[in-house]
Amino acid sequence: MTESRNASDIHVLALPLAYIYARNVLVLSTPVPDKPTFAQFLAWAHTKYRRVLFLGGGGTDLLSSRWSVEPLASDRFQVPEYDSPSNAYPRFVRQKEFDYGIYALEPPRANAPSGFDLDVGVRDDLHVLRFHAKEESQGHTFRWSRDRSYVSIVHLTPANRTVTIWMNNGGRPANASPATVRILLDGHLLGAAFVTDGYHAYTVSIPPAVASAAAATGEPVRLTLETPTWNPQRALGAPDDRDLGVMVDRVTIQ
Secondary structure (H helix, E strand, C coil), X not given: CECCCCHHHHHHHHHXXXXXXXXXXXXXXXXXXXXHHHHHHHHHHHHHCCCCEEEECXXXXXXXXXXXXXXXXXXXXXXXXXXXCCCCCCCCEEEEEEEEEEEEXXXXXXXXCCCEEEECCCCCCCCEEEEEEEEEECCEEEEEEEEEEEEEECCCCCCCCEEEEEEECCCCCCCCCCCEEEEEECCEEEEEXXXXXXXXXXXXXXXXXXXXXXXXXXXXXXXXXXXXXXXXXXXXXXXXXXXXXXXXXXXEXX
């Protein structure tokens, strides 16, 4: 199984599994699948197959109390991609990078683990939505956020009172907007953090009523990060043409 973040990425990963290795592959049509329907599919699939696996590179909302997820492996590789100008020969070849994780989708666990601690950039594919690809620098794994990025929080309890996020503005230039990150939990604004250069922990409080209401659903809830973005190509003339928020290294809830 793979996600629908990018159609060409899907074909590169999914088609060889189906046509070369004769695996049964389901390509999700949306990064936010209907979970009751997906639960019915999983119940059927577990009667037909020994294991049901998810293969993807981040950006799929696929966590639920209806099933459990076990990370198995992850990898990163590059393939050559030719320049494709209109009415001209290719001028150069660049390396297109893929990163992916493999997860087993299992029946729900009887005893869910307590607490939430996510090392972003390490087997986080089913927890993040609308982030850029995994990266590693100076001993930190991270992902760049976008203008609005989401983290799926599991095992939230009414007793949880704080959200701590380790972030870095990534050397944002002076001519870009300040890296002020608004932090919301289940749609409720918890506070804002002015993110500076270097990795630092930023903590906001969770009101008791918000924690109780979110925990009562029994389902994962969304932590939202809203950030003014900047573009290295426009701001600095660099090759990177992505719209970048902040570098997110870790998320914990206590």
